[in-house]
Amino acid sequence: xxxxxxxxxxxxxxxxxxxxxxxxxxxxxxxxxxxxxxxxxxxxxxxxxxxxxxxxxxxxxxxxxxxxxxxxxxxxxxxxxxxxxxxxxxxxxxxxxxxxxxxxxxxxxxxxxxxxxxxxxxxxxxxxxxxxxxxxxxxxxxxxxxxxxxxxxxxxxxxxxxxxxxxxxxxxxxxxxxxxxxxxxxxxxxxxxxxxxxxxxxxxxxxxxxxxxxxxxxxxxxxxxxxxxxxxxxxxxxxxxxxxxxxxxxxxxxxxxxxxxxxxxxxxxxxxxxxxxxxxxxxxxxxxxxxxxxxxxxxxxxxxxxxxxxxxxxxxxxxxxxxxxxxxxxxxxxxxxxxxxxxxxxxxxxxxxxxxxxxxxxxxxxxx
Amino acid sequence: xxxxxxxxxxxxxxxxxxxxxxxxxxxxxxxxxxxxxxxxxxxxxxxxxxxxxxxxxxxxxxxxxxxxxxxxxxxxxxxxxxxxxxxxxxxxxxxxxxxxxxxxxxxxxxxxxxxxxxxxxxxxxxxxxxxxxxxxxxxxxxxxxxxxxxxxxxxxxxxxxxxxxxxxxxxxxxxxxxxxxxxxxxxxxxxxxxxxxxxxxxxxxxxxxxxxxxxxxxxxxxxxxxxxxxxxxxxxxxxxxxxxxxxxxxxxxxxxxxxxxxxxxxxxxxxxxxxxxxxxxxxxx
Amino acid sequence: xxxxxxxxxxxxxxxxxxxxxxxxxxxxxxxxxxxxxxxxxxxxxxxxxxxxxxxxxxxxxxxxxxxxxxxxxxxxxxxxxxxxxxxxxxxxxxxxxxxxxxxxxxxxxxxxxxxxxxxxxxxxxxxxxxxxxxxxxxxxxxxxxxxxxxxxxxxxxxxxxxxxxxxxxxxxxxxxxxxxxxxxxxxxxxxxxxxxxxxxxxxxxxxxxxxxxxxxxxxxxxxxxxxxxxxxxxxxxxxxxxxxxxxxxxxxxxxxxxx
Numbered sequence: 001x002x003x004x005x006x007x008x009x010x011x012x013x014x015x016x017x018x019x020x021x022x023x024x025x026x027x028x029x030x031x032x033x034x035x036x037x038x039x040x041x042x043x044x045x046x047x048x049x050x051x052x053x054x055x056x057x058x059x060x061x062x063x064x065x066x067x068x069x070x071x072x073x074x075x076x077x078x079x080x081x082x083x084x085x086x087x088x089x090x091x092x093x094x095x096x097x098x099x100x101x102x103x104x105x106x107x108x109x110x111x112x113x114x115x116x117x118x119x120x121x122x123x124x125x126x127x128x129x130x131x132x133x134x135x136x137x138x139x140x141x142x143x144x145x146x147x148x149x150x151x152x153x154x155x156x157x158x159x160x161x162x163x164x165x166x167x168x169x170x171x172x173x174x175x176x177x178x179x180x181x182x183x184x185x186x187x188x189x190x191x192x193x194x195x196x197x198x199x200x201x202x203x204x205x206x207x208x209x210x211x212x213x214x215x216x217x218x219x220x221x222x223x224x225x226x227x228x229x230x231x232x233x234x235x236x237x238x239x240x241x242x243x244x245x246x247x248x249x250x251x252x253x254x255x256x257x258x259x260x261x262x263x264x265x266x267x268x269x270x271x272x273x274x275x276x277x278x279x280x281x282x283x284x285x286x287x288x289x290x291x292x293x294x295x296x297x298x299x300x301x302x303x304x305x306x307x308x309x310x311x312x313x314x315x316x317x318x319x320x321x322x323x324x325x326x327x328x329x330x331x332x333x334x335x336x337x338x339x340x341x342x343x344x345x346x347x348x349x350x351x352x353x354x355x356x357x358x359x360x361x362x363x364x365x366x367x368x
Numbered sequence: 369x370x371x372x373x374x375x376x377x378x379x380x381x382x383x384x385x386x387x388x389x390x391x392x393x394x395x396x397x398x399x400x401x402x403x404x405x406x407x408x409x410x411x412x413x414x415x416x417x418x419x420x421x422x423x424x425x426x427x428x429x430x431x432x433x434x435x436x437x438x439x440x441x442x443x444x445x446x447x448x449x450x451x452x453x454x455x456x457x458x459x460x461x462x463x464x465x466x467x468x469x470x471x472x473x474x475x476x477x478x479x480x481x482x483x484x485x486x487x488x489x490x491x492x493x494x495x496x497x498x499x500x501x502x503x504x505x506x507x508x509x510x511x512x513x514x515x516x517x518x519x520x521x522x523x524x525x526x527x528x529x530x531x532x533x534x535x536x537x538x539x540x541x542x543x544x545x546x547x548x549x550x551x552x553x554x555x556x557x558x559x560x561x562x563x564x565x566x567x568x569x570x571x572x573x574x575x576x577x578x579x580x581x582x583x584x585x586x587x588x589x590x591x592x593x594x595x596x597x598x599x600x601x602x603x604x605x606x607x608x609x610x611x612x613x614x615x616x617x618x619x620x621x622x623x624x625x626x627x628x629x630x631x632x633x634x635x636x637x638x639x640x641x642x643x644x645x646x647x648x649x650x651x652x653x
Numbered sequence: 654x655x656x657x658x659x660x661x662x663x664x665x666x667x668x669x670x671x672x673x674x675x676x677x678x679x680x681x682x683x684x685x686x687x688x689x690x691x692x693x694x695x696x697x698x699x700x701x702x703x704x705x706x707x708x709x710x711x712x713x714x715x716x717x718x719x720x721x722x723x724x725x726x727x728x729x730x731x732x733x734x735x736x737x738x739x740x741x742x743x744x745x746x747x748x749x750x751x752x753x754x755x756x757x758x759x760x761x762x763x764x765x766x767x768x769x770x771x772x773x774x775x776x777x778x779x780x781x782x783x784x785x786x787x788x789x790x791x792x793x794x795x796x797x798x799x800x801x802x803x804x805x806x807x808x809x810x811x812x813x814x815x816x817x818x819x820x821x822x823x824x825x826x827x828x829x830x831x832x833x834x835x836x837x838x839x840x841x842x843x844x845x846x847x848x849x850x851x852x853x854x855x856x857x858x859x860x861x862x863x864x865x866x867x868x869x870x871x872x873x874x875x876x877x878x879x880x881x882x883x884x885x886x887x888x889x890x891x892x893x894x895x896x897x898x899x900x901x902x903x904x905x906x907x908x909x910x911x912x
Contacts, residue, residue: 052819053818053819054815054818054819073818074815074818074819075818075819075820075821075822075823076821079819080819080820081815081816081819083812083815083816084812085810085812087810087812087813087815087816088813089813089816089817089831090813090835091831091834091835100817100820100822100830101820101821104817104820104821104822104826104830105821149820150819150820153820153821374744377742377743377744377747378743378744378747380739380742380743381739381740381743381747381750381751384732384735384736384739384751384754384755385750385751385754387732388754388755388757388758388792389754391758391770391788391789391792392754392757392758392761392766392792394773395766395769395770395772395773396761396769398769398772398773398776399765399768399769399772402772451669454665455665455666455669458662458665458666459666461662470666473670473673473674474673476900477673477677478846478849479846479849479896479897479899479900480677480893480896481852481853481870481889481892481893481896482853482855483853483855483870483873483874483877483889484677484680484889484892484893485676485677486877487676487680487877487885487886487889488675488676488677488679488680489676490877490881491676491679491680491683491691491881491886492675492676492679494691494881496690496691496692497691498679498691501691501692501693528673528676531673585760585762586762586763588762588764589762589763589764589765589856590763590856591764591856592855592856592874595874595878596874596877596878605764606762606764606856609764609765609768610764610859613768613771613860614859619772622768623768623769623772626764626765626768626769629762629764629765630761630762630765633760633761633762637760652756653756653759653796653800
């Protein structure tokens with residue numbers, strides 16, 4: 001296996017007495033698009049700032065190309081950041097903004113700078129904006145300039161701190177595609193921070209899900225989406241019904257579990273879960289959009305009552321009551337069964353939509 | 369405890385502290401020392417410890433001087449507050465365009481020579497001044513009405529000189545006021561008057577205290593106003609210090625009186641800090 | 654109800670501004686009066702202005718005032734800006750100390766400050782004149798530069814500074830290429846204010862002037878003590894025009910650098 005481009009080794013970081021990063025270790029491969037995903041305050045931006053050198057770590061090491069950079073200040077590290085609010089210099093035009101890095105480091109002649117500025121502007125589709133000031137640009141345009149300003153330095157890693165956070169939904173979707181494309185074109189390693197799970201799933205090669213200063217899971221979008229390792233990841237990525245269940249039988253990777261008064265069969269996908277014994281408690285997590293509502297009894301179905309139906313454009317969100325427990329189903333279309341509030345229905349789900357997670361202390365069934 | 373990291377971080381501040389310390393700190397130490405010394409008949413300072421300079425403060429003549437200055441500063445603060453508060457309050461409620469015009473007009477006097485502005489009142493109030501001219505021409509009075517060289521003339525001149533400080537201080541606090549608080553107050557059934565007394569006034573109190581302090585302090589020392597408008601009829605601290613240094617040649621006495629003046633300032637700053645809990649004086653400037 | 658209160662507001666503000674500017678206008682108006690007394694208006698003249706330019710003492714003290722004011726504003730601009738920038742790099746405790754030390758000269762009444770400087774400089778045997786004037790004037794001008802520059806520095810988005818560092822700038826390069834250009838409008842405005850304040854100072858200059866270096870305000874003050882003469886009106890009017898020119902210039906410069 002190739003050596004990682006960047007390694008974080010056992011990073012700890014405190015703000016006053018509050019620990020924001022707890023033993024964070026992470027390898028970043030050359031050329032990948034890695035996303036740090038988590039709720040606000042989880043430490044993802046702090047990791048980014050530690051890589052950039054804008055924040056010092058309290059313990060641990062950071063290796064870039066195999067060499068420790070942990071004592072190097074930000075201006076000596078060959079990584080560049082795209083800030084959330086773009087941070088374009090208000091007193092310089094776009095040309096001078098982009099030329100700032102090479103001029104400061106005296107890494108290019110003015111002639112070279114001219115060529116390179118034109119190149120990166122072309123890359124971010126902003127040719128012709130050289131003379132504009134940042135006050136004359138829209139959010140999306142400033143974003144592109146900020147990226148160009150970082151890329152001109154040919155950094156080992158481009159760090160992006162919620163770069164699309166301030167854009168409206170439509171532009172955000174568009175920029176997601178462009179960023180992914182830009183990353184492939186430039187073959188630059190991107191480390192991307194976001195709290196938007198959908199965005200992370202859309203653009204990343206790998207996702208590191210974080211909570212409370214700890215990396216919970218690292219994997220491809222498919223892995224973290226379909227096979228979350230714990231309750232936090234399961235509830236943060238994708239809409240799931242999460243219920244406490246009791247293991248009744250463990251047969252050839254199929255479990256019979258007790259959900260309320262019903263017994264359902266679940267296929268376990270992770271070796272850890274396949275070892276649970278009858279009588280153990282576990283958490284059953286079912287993707288809401290992999291559930292199906294039928295009017296007639298089906299194999300492996302459970303009986304429930306429709307509590308509410310919320311129609312939202314392409315999808316229908318149905319709240320169901322199963323022996324006093326509430327389940328939510330999201331359906332894109334259902335031509336087999338027409339139901340209304342109060343109807344008795346049968347609920348099934350795709351086999352791949354349901355997984356078992358280890359029971360966690362303090363788990364409380366909330367309606368979320 | 370010596371912290372090397374912190375020292376390194378703070379090292380650039382040292383020249384600044386030395387510079388200002390040299391020009392303000394040392395002279396003040398000098399004045400304190402001098403205030404305890406004696407002078408000979410020729411006005412030369414003699415290095416002999418005495419408390420007589422401070423005892424003189426309690427001499428009825430000089431006590432009156434202190435009282436006059438204190439009264440002038442306090443009344444200046446009150447008058448500028450009463451006249452200036454509505455100006456600041458109304459200005460904050462103007463439309464943006466009119467507001468910047470109003471602020472411009474309030475600030476402009478800062479740039480106009482203070483001597484000119486004092487002299488303007490001589491032109492207005494003098495026995496042959498504009499007001500007396502008009503009143504005589506209109507036959508309202510027969511002989512000129514004497515308005516110069518009074519305590520109140522000095523008061524007018526001092527208040528006039530310093531009122532922009534008061535207005536700006538109050539304006540800043542009115543401007544910072546969250547307008548939704550006023551709307552909430554109306555919404556809860558308060559009248560305009562009640563809202564002003566219960567919401568606006570308490571919340572702009574720091575501005576009032578700041579303005580009062582900013583007006584009080586300089587009014588102790590603007591001796592040229594009382595010289596030109598008061599004509600030396602009422603003695604103020606500033607004039608006494610000035611004449612002791614320039615004419616009386618009693619520098620130790622002037623030093624002691626300067627310390628007395630600074631103590632008055634410290635009292636007002638202490639009261640300001642107590643009232644607004646603004647220990648760093650951030651609201652002042 | 655609303656209309657009347659609006660009308661009262663306009664009335665109050667107008668009245669206030671009329672009173673605020675009447676003394677100034679009175680001085681300007683009577684500088685053109687033929688009669689040497691304000692008792693009556695006898696006709697328009699420019700004689701008093703002509704008188705001014707023949708008065709050697711006035712011309713001399715004006716030159717000194719300008720020299721002192723220029724040196725003061727340059728010194729204040731350098732020291733005030735440096736201090737403001739330094740205070741953003743030190744610990745917050747030290748920042749408060751600097752702030753306290755800087756506003757100290759503004760909290761001491763001018764007479765007390767002037768007297769203490771007089772005693773101090775005379776003990777040091779410093780020759781009274783332009784040097785003492787500039788040192789003492791910069792003492793009360795520098796805090797304004799410091800405060801205005803600091804205010805602007807605090808407005809600068811921290812991520813702009815971080816992004817400069819991120820792009821390879823050292824601390825010194827950040828100051829030179831980012832901070833200084835961004836605070837330039839504040840430096841210009843505050844050093845022009847320093848210029849105006851130095852040109853206007855009477856109290857401290859009274860103690861700091863040397864035998865051959867009286868500033869214009871000190872001279873005007875001594876003229877005013879003697880009595881009213883339209884020559885003072887004319888001189889004051891000229892100074893007024895001069896300061897308005899400075900104010901206009903600063904507005905213009907600020908507008909330009911904001912674009």
